[in-house]
Amino acid sequence: MRYVSSRGAAPVLGFADVLLAGLAADGGLYLPAEWPRLSESEIRAFRTMPYPAVALAIFERFTGGEIDRATLQRMVDEAYATFPHPAVAPLVQVGPRDYVLELFHGPTLAFKDVAMQMLSRLMDHVLAERGARATIVGATSGDTGGAAIAAFAASTRTDVFILFPHGRVSPVQQRQMTTHGAPNVHAVAIEGNFDDCQALVKAMFNDQRFRRDTALSGVNSINWARIMAQITYYFTAAVSLGSPDRAVSFTVPTGNFGDIFAGYAAKRMGLPVDRLVIATNQNDILARTLASGRHEKAGVHATTSPSMDIEISSNFERLLFEAAGRDPETVRRLMAGLQQSGAFTLPAPMLETIRAEFDAGATSEAEAAATIREVVEATGLLLDPHTAVGLSVARRQGGDAPMVTLGTAHPAKFPAAVEAASGRVPALPASHDGLMERAEVFDRLPNDLNAVQTYITERAKAALAKGQAA
Numbered sequence: 001m002r003y004v005s006s007r008g009a010a011p012v013l014g015f016a017d018v019l020l021a022g023l024a025a026d027g028g029l030y031l032p033a034e035w036p037r038l039s040e041s042e043i044r045a046f047r048t049m050p051y052p053a054v055a056l057a058i059f060e061r062f063t064g065g066e067i068d069r070a071t072l073q074r075m076v077d078e079a080y081a082t083f084p085h086p087a088v089a090p091l092v093q094v095g096p097r098d099y100v101l102e103l104f105h106g107p108t109l110a111f112k113d114v115a116m117q118m119l120s121r122l123m124d125h126v127l128a129e130r131g132a133r134a135t136i137v138g139a140t141s142g143d144t145g146g147a148a149i150a151a152f153a154a155s156t157r158t159d160v161f162i163l164f165p166h167g168r169v170s171p172v173q174q175r176q177m178t179t180h181g182a183p184n185v186h187a188v189a190i191e192g193n194f195d196d197c198q199a200l201v202k203a204m205f206n207d208q209r210f211r212r213d214t215a216l217s218g219v220n221s222i223n224w225a226r227i228m229a230q231i232t233y234y235f236t237a238a239v240s241l242g243s244p245d246r247a248v249s250f251t252v253p254t255g256n257f258g259d260i261f262a263g264y265a266a267k268r269m270g271l272p273v274d275r276l277v278i279a280t281n282q283n284d285i286l287a288r289t290l291a292s293g294r295h296e297k298a299g300v301h302a303t304t305s306p307s308m309d310i311e312i313s314s315n316f317e318r319l320l321f322e323a324a325g326r327d328p329e330t331v332r333r334l335m336a337g338l339q340q341s342g343a344f345t346l347p348a349p350m351l352e353t354i355r356a357e358f359d360a361g362a363t364s365e366a367e368a369a370a371t372i373r374e375v376v377e378a379t380g381l382l383l384d385p386h387t388a389v390g391l392s393v394a395r396r397q398g399g400d401a402p403m404v405t406l407g408t409a410h411p412a413k414f415p416a417a418v419e420a421a422s423g424r425v426p427a428l429p430a431s432h433d434g435l436m437e438r439a440e441v442f443d444r445l446p447n448d449l450n451a452v453q454t455y456i457t458e459r460a461k462a463a464l465a466k467g468q469a470a
C-alpha cells in the first residue's frame with residue numbers, strides 16, 4: 001500500500017513512513033494511492049466478529065504487510081482491552097430510526113481513544129524497529145490531547161507536546177492533560193484558540209530544519225493512521241444494522257473533519273453508506289460551504305461543545321482532493337486561497353460531487369441543550385453536548401435508512417453544560433476518581449511560533465540526545 005499527498009509534491013510513502021511523517025512534506029495530507037475494497041461477503045462476516053477482529057481485518061488493508069500479522073494482532077488486542085465495554089463501541093437505539101454509537105468507553109472518555117490507543121502502539125513498534133525516537137507535537141481543542149497523553153504516557157520512544165487553547169477546554173479535559181505525571185509528556189496552554197494551536201503545529205511541520213532536528217511526528221488526524229483506526233466503527237455499527245444488505249446513514253459531530261472522513265473511507269472500501277451528515281455547532285463553516293459552495297472563515301465562537309470550536313477543518317483537504325478527481329493542482333489552488341484570503345469557492349462540479357454523498361447542518365446552543373433534555377426525558381440516556389449537536393442535526397434528516405449519530409464524548413467531560421441543559425449531573429466513571437483533586441502541571445506560552453519552537457527544542461533535543469546515548 002502506497003500513500004500520496006493531497007498536494008502532489010511530497011514523496012509517495014509506505015505505511016510506516018506515513019505514520020511517522022504526520023503532515024506530508026509539501027504541507028498536504030496523505031491518503032492511500034488506491035482505496036482497498038472489501039467484498040460483500042467479507043463485510044457480512046464482520047457481523048459475527050468481535051471489534052478487535054474487525055479492526056485487524058481493516059488495518060491489514062492499510063499497513064500493506066509492513067507490520068506482521070501477529071504483531072498487529074497483539075497491538076489491536078492490547079489497544080481495545082483498554083475499553084471496559086465488551087463491545088468497545090456499543091450502539092444504542094434512541095428513536096424509531098435513530099441510534100447513537102457510543103465511542104466514549106475508552107480511558108479518556110472520548111472517541112479519540114479508539115484511534116490513539118492504536119497509534120501509540122504502532123509508533124512505538126515502528127520506532128523500536130528503527131532504533132529511533134520521535135518528538136510528537138499535537139494541537140487539541142480538548143479531547144485529542146487527553147487521549148494522546150493517556151496513550152503515549154507509557155511510550156519509551158516519544159516525547160509528547162500538546163498545545164491546548166488556554167481557558168477554552170472543560171475542567172475535566174484540562175485535568176486529563178495536566179495531572180498525568182509522565183515525564184515524557186508536556187501540556188502547554190497557548191494564548192489563542194484551537195485554530196491557533198493547529199496553525200502552530202502545521203508551521204512546525206513546514207519548518208523542514210525544525211522537523212528534522214526534532215524528529216517531528218504528529219498525532220492529530222492529519223496523520224493517516226488516525227483516520228485508518230476510526231474506520232472500524234463505521235463497519236461494526238453498519239453490520240449490526242444489517243449491512244451489507246442494508247444501507248446505513250451516519251451523522252457526525254464535526255470539527256476537524258477526521259471522523260467523518262473515516263466514514264467516507266469506509267464507503268470507498270465498499271460499506272453501503274447512504275448519507276454522511278456533517279453536524280456543526282455555531283462554528284458552521286462546513287455547513288455554509290455545502291449550502292453555498294463558498295468556504296469562508298468568519299471567526300471562532302466559544303460554545304458548550306468546545307471540542308468542535310474549529311474553523312480550519314484540516315481533513316476537509318482530503319475530501320477536496322477526492323472531489324477534485326485527485327488533482328493536487330486544484331487542492332493547492334484552493335488551499336492557497338484559504339491561506340491568503342481566508343476563503344475559496346468550490347468549482348461547481350466539486351460541490352456537486354460532495355453534495356452527492358454529504359449533507360450538513362448547524363445547531364444552535366439552544367437546540368443542542370433541548371436535545372440533551374428531550375433525549376434524557378424520553379430514554380434516560382444522557383448525551384454530551386457534542387453528541388447532542390449530532391443528534392439534533394440527525395433528527396432533521398429525511399430518508400429511510402437507519403441513522404447512526406456518533407456519540408463522541410461522555411457527558412461527564414462537560415458537566416456544567418449537561419446540567420444546565422437537563423438538570424442532571426453526569427458522574428465521572430470510577431477510572432477518574434481523584435482527577436479533580438490532583439495537582440496540575442502545565443506551561444503557558446504566547447501564540448508565537450518562535451516561543452513554542454524554543455520551548456520544544458530545549459526539551460526534545462535533550463531527550464533525543466539521551467535516547468541516542470542509551
Ligand SMILES: Cc1ncc(COP(=O)(O)O)c(C=O)c1O
Binds near residue numbers: 110256259307
Ligand atoms: C467530542 C468531540 N466531538 C466531535 C469532534 C469533531 O471530530 P473531528 O475533528 O474528527 O471532526 C471532536 C474533536 O475532534 C470531539 O472531541
Ligand SMILES: N[C@@H](CCOP(=O)(O)O)C(=O)O
Binds near residue numbers: 139
Ligand atoms: N476536537 C479535537 C481537535 C483536534 O482534532 P484531531 O482529530 O485532528 O486530533 C480535539 O479534541 O482536540
